[in-house]
Amino acid sequence: MIAAKNILITTCCFIMFAARCYCLEFEYHSNEELEQVLRNFSTQTDDAGAVKTELYSIGKTYKGTELWVFELTATDDETLGIPNVKLVGNMHGNEPVGREILLHLIEYLLDNYNKNETITWLLNNTRLHILPSLNPDGFAEATEGLCRGNNGRFVRVDPESAIPEDLIDLNRNFPDPFYHSNLTFDITESTCLMKWMENKTFSLSAALHGGELVANYPYDSSTHAADGLPSRTPDDDVFQYLAKIYASNHPNMKGCSNLTNFTDGITNGAEWYSFERGMGDYNYAYHGCMELTFEISCCKYPKAKELPRYWNENLKPLLLFIMQSNTGVTGQIYDYLSNKPIAKARVMVAQRNVTFWSSWNGEYWRILLPGEYTLKVEADGYHSSTKHFTVSEQKGPYPSLTILDVPMYNSTVFTTTSTSPSPTATSPRWTVAATFSGYQINAQNPPVHKSLPGVHSHYSSSSISYKIYVHFYTVLYFLLVLHCVI
Ligand SMILES: *[C@@H]1O[C@H](CO)[C@@H](O)[C@H](O)[C@H]1NC(C)=O
Ligand SMILES: *[C@@H]1O[C@H](CO)[C@@H](O)[C@H](O)[C@H]1NC(C)=O
Ligand SMILES: *[C@@H]1O[C@H](CO)[C@@H](O)[C@H](O)[C@H]1NC(C)=O
Ligand SMILES: *[C@@H]1O[C@H](CO)[C@@H](O)[C@H](O)[C@H]1NC(C)=O
Ligand SMILES: *[C@@H]1O[C@H](CO)[C@@H](O)[C@H](O)[C@H]1NC(C)=O
Ligand SMILES: *[C@@H]1O[C@H](CO)[C@@H](O)[C@H](O)[C@H]1NC(C)=O
Ligand SMILES: *[C@@H]1O[C@H](CO)[C@@H](O)[C@H](O)[C@H]1NC(C)=O
Ligand SMILES: *[C@@H]1O[C@H](CO)[C@@H](O)[C@H](O)[C@H]1NC(C)=O
Ligand SMILES: *[C@@H]1O[C@H](CO)[C@@H](O)[C@H](O)[C@H]1NC(C)=O
Ligand SMILES: [Zn+2]
Numbered sequence: 001m002i003a004a005k006n007i008l009i010t011t012c013c014f015i016m017f018a019a020r021c022y023c024l025e026f027e028y029h030s031n032e033e034l035e036q037v038l039r040n041f042s043t044q045t046d047d048a049g050a051v052k053t054e055l056y057s058i059g060k061t062y063k064g065t066e067l068w069v070f071e072l073t074a075t076d077d078e079t080l081g082i083p084n085v086k087l088v089g090n091m092h093g094n095e096p097v098g099r100e101i102l103l104h105l106i107e108y109l110l111d112n113y114n115k116n117e118t119i120t121w122l123l124n125n126t127r128l129h130i131l132p133s134l135n136p137d138g139f140a141e142a143t144e145g146l147c148r149g150n151n152g153r154f155v156r157v158d159p160e161s162a163i164p165e166d167l168i169d170l171n172r173n174f175p176d177p178f179y180h181s182n183l184t185f186d187i188t189e190s191t192c193l194m195k196w197m198e199n200k201t202f203s204l205s206a207a208l209h210g211g212e213l214v215a216n217y218p219y220d221s222s223t224h225a226a227d228g229l230p231s232r233t234p235d236d237d238v239f240q241y242l243a244k245i246y247a248s249n250h251p252n253m254k255g256c257s258n259l260t261n262f263t264d265g266i267t268n269g270a271e272w273y274s275f276e277r278g279m280g281d282y283n284y285a286y287h288g289c290m291e292l293t294f295e296i297s298c299c300k301y302p303k304a305k306e307l308p309r310y311w312n313e314n315l316k317p318l319l320l321f322i323m324q325s326n327t328g329v330t331g332q333i334y335d336y337l338s339n340k341p342i343a344k345a346r347v348m349v350a351q352r353n354v355t356f357w358s359s360w361n362g363e364y365w366r367i368l369l370p371g372e373y374t375l376k377v378e379a380d381g382y383h384s385s386t387k388h389f390t391v392s393e394q395k396g397p398y399p400s401l402t403i404l405d406v407p408m409y410n411s412t413v414f415t416t417t418s419t420s421p422s423p424t425a426t427s428p429r430w431t432v433a434a435t436f437s438g439y440q441i442n443a444q445n446p447p448v449h450k451s452l453p454g455v456h457s458h459y460s461s462s463s464i465s466y467k468i469y470v471h472f473y474t475v476l477y478f479l480l481v482l483h484c485v486i
Pocket of ligand 3: 074117118120121124
C-alpha cells in the first residue's frame with residue numbers, strides 16, 4: 001500500500017515537474033519538518049540560477065525553537081528600490097493554515113520562476129521574506145480539527161521569567177500608537193520580530209490568521225474604542241485598496257456568519273473590534289510598513305485534507321497583494337556633497353500625517369494610489385527638502401514605482417538666504433556658508449544615476465531653476481576648492 005502510494009506520488013511529480021521533483025504534501029508539518037522543508041527549499045534553485053534564497057532565523061523561542069525566515073528574490077543586493085515584503089503566518093499557534101500556505105507559496109515561486117511571467121516579474125521586483133510561523137511552540141500544543149477556542153493560541157512564558165502572566169497573546173504585545181505607556185512584555189517572539197523590523201525596512205506585510213474570512217486593515221487600536229467606529233490611518237485609501245485587492249480576488253471572503261457584515265470582505269480593525277498593542281498597528285506606526293491581517297479560514301485549525309482548498313483560494317490574492325509593493329514611490333535619500341546615503345531620514349507625504357523612515361541605505365518606499373503628491377524629507381543636520389511627484393495609473397499587467405531620489409543639503413555648509421522661498425517650493429535656494437574653508441568636498445560630484453527597476457518613472461521634481469542652482473553651486477565649490485588648494 002505504502003509502496004503503491006509512493007509510486008503514484010513519484011509518477012505525479014515526474015509528470016508535473018519533469019526535471020525537478022519536490023511536491024510538498026498538503027499536511028501540517030511539525031516544527032522539525034518545517035525546518036527540514038525550508039532547508040530543502042534552500043538547496044533548490046531555478047534552472048537559470050537566478051532566484052537567490054536564504055534561510056535565516058530571527059531568533060529562538062525560550063523553548064529553543066528557531067523562528068525561520070525564508071527569503072527569496074531574483075534581484076541583486078546592489079539594486080536599489082526593490083521593496084522588502086514580509087509574510088507572517090501562525091502568530092496564533094492554533095491558526096496554522098497560513099503556515100502551510102506560506103510553505104506552498106515558497107515552493108510555487110521556486111517552481112515557476114522563468115516558467116510563468118507573473119512569478120518571474122514578482123521575484124524580479126520584490127524581496128520576499130516569509131516567516132511561516134511566529135508561534136511554533138503554540139502550534140505544537142494546538143489540535144488539528146479544533147475550529148474554535150484558544151488551545152495553543154498564546155505564547156507560554158518561561159516560568160523563571162519575571163513576567164507576571166503565563167500566557168501571552170502575541171497580537172496584544174507590541175507598542176501601541178495611541179497608548180504609549182501600556183505594558184508590553186519582553187517575549188522572545190515579539191522582541192525578535194521588532195529587531196527584525198529594525199534591521200530591515202519592509203514596506204508591505206501580511207499576517208495570516210484564521211477564525212474569520214475578512215481582510216482587516218489598521219488601526220485596530222482606537223482613541224474612541226467603545227463606539228465601534230473605524231480608527232483610520234492617514235493612509236486609509238491605500239489600506240482599503242490593499243484589503244480589497246486581497247478580498248476581491250478571494251472567492252470566499254465574505255465573513256463566516258450572517259451576523260458579521262463585512263462590506264467587500266474588508267474591515268477597519270477598530271470597526272470590527274478594537275484592541276490595543278496589535279502587530280499591524282506597530283508595523284505601520286513604528287516602521288512605516290503597511291501590514292494587513294488576512295483572516296483566511298472560518299475554522300482556526302481545519303483538518304489537513306482541507307488545505308488544498310485554502311491554498312487555491314489564497315494563491316492569487318497573495319500574489320496580487322505582494323505585487324502592490326511596486327505601486328507608489330521609492331528613491332534614495334543622500335548627502336548632496338558626499339553622495340552618501342542618509343539612514344533614518346524622516347519621509348512624509350503632504351496631507352498624510354505620518355512619518356516613514358529611510359533604510360540604512362537611504363532608501364524609502366511609500367505605497368500610494370495614482371495621483372499628485374508632495375514629499376517632504378527631513379534629516380538631522382540637513383535642510384528639509386520638498387518635492388512634487390506623480391504616481392501614474394498602472395499601464396499593462398504590472399505596477400511600477402515612481403522613482404524620486406532626494407539630495408539633502410548639509411545645514412552647516414549651506415545656509416538659506418533670507419529671501420528663500422516658502423517651504424512648499426520645489427527648489428530651495430542655497431548659499432554657501434562662510435564656515436566653508438577646510439571642508440573637504442568632492443568638487444566633481446557626479447550626477448546620481450542609480451539603477452532602479454521599472455520600465456518608466458515619472459520624476460517631475462527637478463525644475464529647471466533647481467538644476468541651474470545646483471550647477472551654479474557645483475561650479476562655485478569647484479572654484480572655492482581650487483582657491484583653497486592654491
Ligand atoms: C527533504 O529532502 C530530502 C531529500 O530530497 C527528502 O528525503 C526529505 O523527505 C525532504 N524532507 C521534507 C520534510 O520534505
Ligand atoms: C502564472 O501564474 C499566475 C498566478 O498563479 C496564474 O494566474 C497564471 O495563469 C499563470 N500563467 C500561466 C501562463 O500559467
Ligand atoms: C526578469 O529578470 C531577468 C533578468 O534580469 C530578465 O531577463 C527578464 O526579462 C525579467 N522578466 C520579467 C518578466 O520581468
Ligand atoms: C491602555 O491605556 C489606556 C489609556 O491610559 C487605557 O484606557 C487602557 O485601558 C489601557 N489598556 C490596557 C490593556 O492596559
Ligand atoms: C542587520 O543584521 C545583519 C546581520 O546581523 C547585519 O550585518 C546588518 O548590519 C544589520 N543591518 C541593520 C541595518 O541593522
Ligand atoms: C443566520 O444563520 C443562522 C444559522 O446559519 C440561521 O438560523 C439564521 O436564520 C440566519 N439569520 C439571518 C438573519 O439570516
Ligand atoms: C451591511 O453594510 C452595508 C453598508 O454599511 C449596508 O448597506 C447593508 O445593509 C448591511 N447589511 C446587513 C445585512 O446588515
Ligand atoms: C499628527 O499626528 C500626531 C500623532 O501621530 C498628532 O499628535 C498630531 O496632532 C497630528 N497633527 C495633525 C495636524 O493632525
Ligand atoms: C555637515 O558638515 C559639517 C562641516 O563639514 C560636518 O561637520 C557635519 O558632520 C556635516 N553634517 C552631516 C549631517 O553630515
Ligand atoms: Zn489570529
